Amino acid sequence: MTSIAFIGLGNMGLPMALNLLKAGHTVRGFDLVATSLQQLSAAGGLAAGGLAANSAAEAIQGAEVVISMLPASQHVEGLYLGDGGLLSQLPANTLVLECSTIAPDSARKVHSAAHERGITMLDAPVSGGTAGAAGGTLTFMVGGSVEALKQARPILECMGKNIYHAGPDGAGQVAKVCNNQLLAVHMLGTAEALALGVANGLDAGVLSEIMRQSSGGNWSLEKYNPWPGVMDNVPASKGYSGGFMAELMSKDLGLAQQAAQSVAASTPMGSLALALYRQLLLQGKGKLDFSAVQQLFTRP
Numbered sequence: 001m002t003s004i005a006f007i008g009l010g011n012m013g014l015p016m017a018l019n020l021l022k023a024g025h026t027v028r029g030f031d032l033v034a035t036s037l038q039q040l041s042a043a044g045g046l047a048a049g050g051l052a053a054n055s056a057a058e059a060i061q062g063a064e065v066v067i068s069m070l071p072a073s074q075h076v077e078g079l080y081l082g083d084g085g086l087l088s089q090l091p092a093n094t095l096v097l098e099c100s101t102i103a104p105d106s107a108r109k110v111h112s113a114a115h116e117r118g119i120t121m122l123d124a125p126v127s128g129g130t131a132g133a134a135g136g137t138l139t140f141m142v143g144g145s146v147e148a149l150k151q152a153r154p155i156l157e158c159m160g161k162n163i164y165h166a167g168p169d170g171a172g173q174v175a176k177v178c179n180n181q182l183l184a185v186h187m188l189g190t191a192e193a194l195a196l197g198v199a200n201g202l203d204a205g206v207l208s209e210i211m212r213q214s215s216g217g218n219w220s221l222e223k224y225n226p227w228p229g230v231m232d233n234v235p236a237s238k239g240y241s242g243g244f245m246a247e248l249m250s251k252d253l254g255l256a257q258q259a260a261q262s263v264a265a266s267t268p269m270g271s272l273a274l275a276l277y278r279q280l281l282l283q284g285k286g287k288l289d290f291s292a293v294q295q296l297f298t299r300p
């Protein structure tokens with residue numbers, strides 16, 4: 001049994017923390033939002049060893065492992081760095097698993113501050129969404145040393161099914177932004193093709209099946225069809241609710257552009273995808289699932 005501090009109990013963090021409790025670990029959680037904290041205790045957490053802390057500093061008392069699942073780079077840097085930051089309070093040899101999706105450069109900054117203090121850190125962003133978080137089937141893309149990953153693996157296995165070592169510090173975040181840029185591009189291409197076919201008189205379901213079995217087949221068509229009613233149990237068939245919010249996809253596409261900028265890479269598809277997602281956000285649809293880009297190609 002490991003004593004774990006979990007900072008950020010939102011849509012992803014709370015179910016991940018509950019899976020750690022289920023596996024028999026002690027979890028002391030903190031979130032700025034009181035209701036998330038109450039949920040950690042209410043969802044059987046208290047009985048199983050889930051404690052709600054009043055601050056991040058309180059949550060890390062006695063923790064062998066610290067996990068964070070926060071919205072973006074500024075939250076992560078704010079939590080760990082600077083005078084009052086957690087890295088200045090944690091004992092050496094603590095294991096920090098930073099699971100938020102943030103800029104690779106930002107992750108490297110936290111890694112370097114952790115190294116200076118003898119703290120072991122991994123960037124370990126995830127894929128698999130809220131369903132993967134609840135089911136304990138997330139994919140972890142890990143950046144950092146092989147030895148650190150060996151130490152972290154039993155903890156990560158309580159929350160995920162596939163654990164990949166992407167490379168050195170920051171590599172997990174690079175893998176994550178590459179994956180999400182590709183996801184945005186094939187979702188947009190799928191939505192555009194479906195709208196083209198339907199405007200020319202085809203049935204969206206029939207066209208989806210043809211393309212799925214042909215060379216246009218891709219994950220968005222197979223698992224996450226953006227046309228309402230073609231697939232059961234996907235956000236498109238539930239008013240684009242649930243799933244992965246368009247504003248988070250827009251954030252990730254911005255991170256991909258930053259990563260491209262830092263090495264002068266040419267990413268025209270990623271750049272166009274970001275512009276299209278921003279259009280969706282300007283229409284007030286940022287809270288909808290990212291497959292709602294279908295609406296950019298259809299008449300209201």
Ligand code: NAD
Binds near residue numbers: 008129245248
């Ligand atoms: P969320 O907004 O639901 O949760 C983030 C939580 O962090 C919130 O509850 C917020 O109150 C808390 N928080 C912010 N600053 C804090 C601080 N200083 N101390 C303590 N708590 C703080 O977001 P989410 O959907 O859980 O996503 C978390 C991260 O995971 C993001 O980086 C996101 O891009 C990534 N991600 C999300 C999904 C998804 O499907 N939602 C999938 C993969 C990756």
